Amino acid sequence: MMRFNSLKTPLVQGINLTKIFRYGLIWGEPVEAVKNVNINLLRGASLSLTGESGSGKTTLGKILLGIIRPTSGKVLFNGIDLTNPKRVPKYIRRMMSYIPQHPEEAFDPRWRLYDNIAEPLRIHKLIGSKEEEKEIIFKLAEDVSLDTSLLNRRPFEVSGGEIQRAVIASALATNPLFMVCDEPTSMLDISTQADILRLLKNIRDKLNISLLFISHDIEIASFMGFKIAVMLKGRIVEMADVDKLINEPLHPYTQGLLGIVKVEYVSSYAKNCRGCPYYDRCPVKMLPCREKEPKLKNVGGDHYVACFRY
Amino acid sequence: MKALSFLGIKGKIGLIIILFVVFIGITAPVISPYDPTSLFEPFEPPSSTHLLGTDDVGHDVLTILIYGARVSILVGFATATISTFIGLLTALIAGCYEGLDPIISRILDFFLVIPRIPFIVIISAFLTPNIFIVILVLSFFGWAKTARVIKPLVKQVYSREYVKRLKCIGAGNWYIILRHILPATFPLAVAQFVLEGGHAILAEASIGFFGLEDPSTLSWGMEINHALQKSIIFLTNIWTWVLGPPILMLTITLLSTTFISIDLETRINPRLKVRSW
Amino acid sequence: MSHVSDTSKEVILSIRDLKVKFYTEEGEVTVISDVNLDLFKGETVALIGESGSGKSILGHTIIRLLPKNANVSGHIIYKGIDLLKIDSSLLRNIRGREIAWIPQMVGSSLNPTVKIGVQIGEVLIDHYNYRNQRAWSSAIDLLKLFEVEPAEEVAKGYPHQLSGGMKQRVLIASAIAARPNLLIADEPTKGLDTIKKTLIVNIFKKIKDLKPDLSILLITHDLKFARELADRVIVMYCGKVIEINDKNSFFELPLHPYSKLLLKSLPSKGLYPIPGKPANVANPPSGCRFHPRCPYASDICEKSSPPLIKLDLNRCVACWLYKR
Numbered sequence: 052m053m054r055f056n057s058l059k060t061p062l063v064q065g066i067n068l069t070k071i072f073r074y075g076l077i078w079g080e081p082v083e084a085v086k087n088v089n090i091n092l093l094r095g096a097s098l099s100l101t102g103e104s105g106s107g108k109t110t111l112g113k114i115l116l117g118i119i120r121p122t123s124g125k126v127l128f129n130g131i132d133l134t135n136p137k138r139v140p141k142y143i144r145r146m147m148s149y150i151p152q153h154p155e156e157a158f159d160p161r162w163r164l165y166d167n168i169a170e171p172l173r174i175h176k177l178i179g180s181k182e183e184e185k186e187i188i189f190k191l192a193e194d195v196s197l198d199t200s201l202l203n204r205r206p207f208e209v210s211g212g213e214i215q216r217a218v219i220a221s222a223l224a225t226n227p228l229f230m231v232c233d234e235p236t237s238m239l240d241i242s243t244q245a246d247i248l249r250l251l252k253n254i255r256d257k258l259n260i261s262l263l264f265i266s267h268d269i270e271i272a273s274f275m276g277f278k279i280a281v282m283l284k285g286r287i288v289e290m291a292d293v294d295k296l297i298n299e300p301l302h303p304y305t306q307g308l309l310g311i312v313k314v315e316y317v318s319s320y321a322k323n324c325r326g327c328p329y330y331d332r333c334p335v336k337m338l339p340c341r342e343k344e345p346k347l348k349n350v351g352g353d354h355y356v357a358c359f360r361y
Numbered sequence: 362m363k364a365l366s367f368l369g370i371k372g373k374i375g376l377i378i379i380l381f382v383v384f385i386g387i388t389a390p391v392i393s394p395y396d397p398t399s400l401f402e403p404f405e406p407p408s409s410t411h412l413l414g415t416d417d418v419g420h421d422v423l424t425i426l427i428y429g430a431r432v433s434i435l436v437g438f439a440t441a442t443i444s445t446f447i448g449l450l451t452a453l454i455a456g457c458y459e460g461l462d463p464i465i466s467r468i469l470d471f472f473l474v475i476p477r478i479p480f481i482v483i484i485s486a487f488l489t490p491n492i493f494i495v496i497l498v499l500s501f502f503g504w505a506k507t508a509r510v511i512k513p514l515v516k517q518v519y520s521r522e523y524v525k526r527l528k529c530i531g532a533g534n535w536y537i538i539l540r541h542i543l544p545a546t547f548p549l550a551v552a553q554f555v556l557e558g559g560h561a562i563l564a565e566a567s568i569g570f571f572g573l574e575d576p577s578t579l580s581w582g583m584e585i586n587h588a589l590q591k592s593i594i595f596l597t598n599i600w601t602w603v604l605g606p607p608i609l610m611l612t613i614t615l616l617s618t619t620f621i622s623i624d625l626e627t628r629i630n631p632r633l634k635v636r637s638w
Numbered sequence: 639m640s641h642v643s644d645t646s647k648e649v650i651l652s653i654r655d656l657k658v659k660f661y662t663e664e665g666e667v668t669v670i671s672d673v674n675l676d677l678f679k680g681e682t683v684a685l686i687g688e689s690g691s692g693k694s695i696l697g698h699t700i701i702r703l704l705p706k707n708a709n710v711s712g713h714i715i716y717k718g719i720d721l722l723k724i725d726s727s728l729l730r731n732i733r734g735r736e737i738a739w740i741p742q743m744v745g746s747s748l749n750p751t752v753k754i755g756v757q758i759g760e761v762l763i764d765h766y767n768y769r770n771q772r773a774w775s776s777a778i779d780l781l782k783l784f785e786v787e788p789a790e791e792v793a794k795g796y797p798h799q800l801s802g803g804m805k806q807r808v809l810i811a812s813a814i815a816a817r818p819n820l821l822i823a824d825e826p827t828k829g830l831d832t833i834k835k836t837l838i839v840n841i842f843k844k845i846k847d848l849k850p851d852l853s854i855l856l857i858t859h860d861l862k863f864a865r866e867l868a869d870r871v872i873v874m875y876c877g878k879v880i881e882i883n884d885k886n887s888f889f890e891l892p893l894h895p896y897s898k899l900l901l902k903s904l905p906s907k908g909l910y911p912i913p914g915k916p917a918n919v920a921n922p923p924s925g926c927r928f929h930p931r932c933p934y935a936s937d938i939c940e941k942s943s944p945p946l947i948k949l950d951l952n953r954c955v956a957c958w959l960y961k962r
Contacts, residue, residue, distance in 0.1 A: 103833045118529045144531030156522035159541050171530050210689065210916070225530070237829060240688035240859055245903040245911035267831035270905035308832060 060129075062261045063229055065090035065115055068124035070107075070285075084110040085121070086285040089347075094228070097255055097262035099272035099293070101308065102282035108265045109152075111282070112231045115263060116147055128229070145175045148222035152234040154214040158206045158221075164214075165202040168192070168221040175225060191220040195250060212243035219250065223258070230255075231263045236271065248274055269308045273297050281305045284328035287347060291354035301356045304329050327359070335360065372624030378617035382610075385427055386434035393427045397579055404594075407602050414602040416584065417591050426606050429581040433562045433614060436496055440561035443500035445554045448507025449546065453538050455508070456515025465508075472505035478567055485573040492578060495568060499561050507553045511546050518545045552625035559618030566611055581607040650820060650853050651677040651700070656712035658692075658699055667920045669695050670877045673712070674946065677820065682846070682854040684864035684885075686900075687874035690919050694742075696874070697822050697857045701739045702729060716820070735765040738818040742825045744806045748797040754781075754808055755793030761816040780811040783848075784841060803834060807841065814845055814852075821845070822855045827863045839866045861904060865889055870952070873897055876917040876927040879946055882954040893955040895932045926958065934959055 070085040085107045092098055092115075100108040113119040115126055117133030126133040128147070133139050148171070151157050158167040169188055178184045192199050197216040201209050209217075215235060222230055232251060236244040252275060255262045266272040272279055273293045280290040281304060289302040296305065306312040312334060326341040327333070333340065339359050347357045368376060385392065394412070400419035407414040413422035455465040481498055484490060490498070518524070519542060527537055568574055569582025576583070584607040594600040656673040659666055670692040677683055687693040698704050700714055702721065714721040716737065721729070733739070741747045749757060758780055759773030768776070774793065781789040784807040786800075797805055806826070813821060826842075827835045846852060858864055864871060864885075871888040873881040873896070881894040892898045902910040914931035917923055923930050929939040938958050946956040 104831045116529055118525065141531045141533075144529065147529070149526050149529045151522045151526060153522060157526055159523050161544060170527070170532075174527075174530065174532050174536065212916075240916075241861065242688060242900060242903045242912040242916070245909040248909055249911060268905065269832070271909075274905060274909055 060093075061091040062094045062129055063090065063092040063115055063263075064125075064127040065111070066125045066127070068111070068114055068121045068126065070110055070114060070119065071122045083285045085114065088124075088285075088287055090115065090280075092229070092261050092263065094261055095259040097264060097275055097277040099264040099266065099275050099277070099279040100282055101266055101269045101272040101279060103308075104267055105284075106282040107285035108267075108282055109233050110285075112149075112233055112263055112265055116149055116229075116231055117143070118149075141175070145171075145177075145225045146227050147229040147231075148225070148227045150215075150218055150222055150230065150232045150235050153238055154211050154218055154235075155206055157218045158214065160206050163203055163205060164209070164217045167206075168202070168217055168224060171221060171224045177225065187224070188220075191223060192217075194223065194254075195220045196246075210243075211239050212247065215239065215243075215247055216250070219247075219254070223254065226258075227260060229261045229263070231265070233265045234267065237267070244271075251275070269305075281308065286328055286344075286357065287355075288329065288357045289355065290347070291352075295352065295354050299354075301350065301354070301361060302329075302358050303333050303335055307332075327357075368621070368624050369628070371620045375617040375620030375624065378613055379621065382430050382614050382617070383434050386431040389427045389431045393424045395421045395424045397424050397428045399424075404599050404603070406599075413606055414599075416603050417587055417594075422602055422606055425579055425584055426581070426610055428579040429584060429607065430610065430614075432492060432578060432580040433565060433611075436492060436499070436565040437558035437562040437618075439496045440499040440503055441554045441558035443496070444503035444507050444557050444561075445550055447500070447504040448553070449511060449543075449550050451504065451508040452511035452515050452546070453542060456512050457519050457534060457538055457542065469505045469509055472502055473509060475502060477502045477564055481568050481573060482571070489575050490568070490573060491575040495565055495574070496561075499564055503557050503561065507550075507557060510553055511549055514546055514549055515542055518542050548625060548629045552622045552629065555618050555625065556622040559615050559622070562611075562618070563615055581611050585611075647678040647681070649676045650679045650716070652713070652715040653700075654713045654715070656696075656699065656714065657710070658695055658704070659709040660705075661707045661709065664920065668877065669919050670699070672946075673879050675872060675879060675882065677853050677855060679819075679853055680851045681869045682842075682856065682867050683870045683872060684856045684858060684868035685872050685874065686859060686861065686864055688859050688916060690876065690916055691874040692877040692919065693857050693859075693874050694824060697739075697824050697855065700855075701733060701737060701822060703739070731765070734761045734818070735816045736818055737820045737822065738813040738816070740810055740813045740821070740823040740826060742828060744802060744809060747809055748805060750797050752796075753793065754795055754797065754800075758793075758808065758812040758815050761812065765816050776815065777811075780815055781808070783844065784808075784811050786811075803837065806838075810841060810845070814848070817849060818852070820853045820855065822857065824857045825859070826856070827858065827860045835860070835863060839863065842867050861901065873900075876922055877919045878927060878943075878956065880928070880956045882946075884952045887953060893949070893953060893960065894928075894957050895934050895959070896928050899931075899933075926956075 065088060068085055068088045069083070072082045072084050073080070088111060090098070100111065102108055110119060114121050117126060117128070117136050117139045120136055121134060128143055131143055133143070158164070165188060168191060169184055172178050172184065172187065178187065188202065189199055192202060195216040197213060197220060201213055206214050235251065236247050239247065248271065251262070254260065262275065264272060264275045273296070276293055278290065279293045279296050280287050281302065282288065283304050289296065289300070289305050297309070300306045300309055300311065303312060326343060327345055330336055330340050337359060345357045345359050347355045348361065349355050350361050397420065401411065401415050401421060403415055403417050403419045405411050405415040411421050411423070413426065416422055416425065451465060455462045477499060480502070481490060481495070484494070484498060524537055524541065527541070565580060566582035569578065569580040570586050572586050574580065574583055585604065588594060588600070588604045594603055653673055653675050656670060657668065658670040659668045673696065685693045685696065695704070699710060700721065704710065710722055712722065716732070721732070755774050755777040758777035759768070762768040762773040762776055763770065778789045778793050781792055786792050786804050786807050792800070800808065826838050830838065842854065846854070856864065856867060868885045871883050871885055872879060873894060875896050881892070881897050883893060888897065889901070892901055899910070899912045901907055903912055912931055917927050925941050925943055926932070926939040927943070929935040932939065936958070944956045944958045946954050947960065948954050949960060
């Protein structure tokens, strides 16, 4: 039986997480996908991660879900250690879900949408009879505004927006406490995008789910509200409440993403660098930026920046 | 049945032929005009009593043909079943357990390099192989080919996003393998099954043709072997009923398995792609 | 009905009464109907629409890359030739040299067994009879222009050695190598993050600088991208053209209700979703195809489909709200 302590105890905790990938057997060139990241996610709160592709957002999300093992650091889910994916107990998995970027790949293409949505329930043996299952699936479909006549179809027979709704329904099936949405709308049309984003926001508010929302589009990431963290080359370079970050962005990279400052594109690979990860593109770099890496500092009111200018 | 709509013209023709051969094999004692051990006058031309005449020893050719079907089907089916079962299992394990893949690949390479028929030649130096030994040896090397073909598909499906998602929500490895990966490999496994069956039939016939089999085995290959031993058959038209029928049966059986597996494989590849529009 | 907005500009491509049907298992589906539009020399046009609008198919039709079960009627006139009526040898001459195509699937569009330099240079060898040496050095120049460095090494290498972004730049380079007059790009920013999108915008701006009289047709559903590059905007919905407008005029004062709602669904404008479900081109609504979702719909909208009418020199719309 799990006891949820006071609301102050974070539901998901990432402590000093680092993940280094080694590409190629012979070269073995190490790539720092995530470096020294600390995350605290309270029950019912939501955190948006933004940054260009290759910045480590997806990897961080997968580490927090306990499906990738970090090279160093710890992941705690309500006190339970998720650091080793192989040792995660099955009942913990019931409390989390994952919505991937490509909706058409999230489901088994040979199964009907109905079975795909019901699968989490079947894996955890949460329901007794077929009738009970049908009732639950239909209710879930209604919650996500998915036409129930489509439940008998296969993924390739429905549109991207409809599949994404089904994926969300499946994610909600086990009443999870923690949900990671990895670029859920980047493959969808603009108008469908608006629909899905509003749906996710409603769900989060109604069901009090802790949400980790990943998007390379900073405007979409900020729509979800609460806190937002900007990642670059595996590090968090700025983190604050959404309103604060959008109105007073401090880090030059955040300013670049918001279009306030021009960004020059060089490379997105997280190569090991000695100084600030933004050094090669920063328009306002200073002398110390090259040698030392700035640490994440609280500059007032829970607004953190990793930059020597502050 | 879904399988029937799966096949095109080629596949359907192949299926009809192979089912016909299977039927003959199963009902051999019933439909065969004579008991296979009974002997008559050798080299009798086709007549009303012997529809396909008699061979060099005096067997009724039609009887031998029917019983030969039995042998071929048995060898083909048994070898295909064992090879596919073991090969599929190996492919699933190698594809889903990263750590075991290198070792299994090396083992597969070893088995793939050794040619089956010369190996039987060596075995026959020590004992005269009967059907079961033939099946054993053919399966012993056959599973590697099936495993080799299916493994990449297993790996591809295992790396799909939905598998990662399922692992994330708590599905065990074997649950994923049995309920998602295995069904995905099914069409390819069936195609391999048919193909392997055809190869096994040909291999068995070759072994019989080389005269390596137990002489009491009534296979098409042995029949061809016997027929060719008497060169007199080419001086007259005896060869048309002694040599012709077994060769013809062998050919159409192999063609049928080839048709089916080609048809299946051409339908498998487009099916794997998700339709986009 | 002519939609020439400025008689001093030269028309480079003229589409008249275009209709594209597909024969499928479920029957005949008309995916594009009654398309009439002109493209001018030197302009960049954004062809905007969502999935099912037919914009991608329109692009494929111009370059005649449709599957076998397609049936096309109408006219696509390029330099006095109807592209739909010519034979394959003349088509081959036009493709690559006159009209170039940048496909959506970057990964599978380059030949994995041919060197990059050859793939870029082969258009020059085919269409302009360059010698191999000259084609090779032109390829290297193009790679340098698009900042694919080190250019000489890349030219000698193969596609699998490049990242996705570099492959896309190579694809674009090979498309413009033969200095075509019309460039059609199919969703060049699909799935890209903001920084990469800026890169693509810069590349297209560079291409325009290289050849100012190049006409570009951008097929996209990314409105921000369209805003950066386009001179004119054409909006499609459910197989029909519903608005043609100047870029600035479109973003400030969109004409068609769909355009208005589409702009409102952008993150920067509040992410207001368009009510209802997107129309299915296989089973379209009666009358105006947008009427079930339109906040301004009236009786006539359900009964009859509005024609594309010209409001003034640069603007056309297909909506019963507007009288000529």
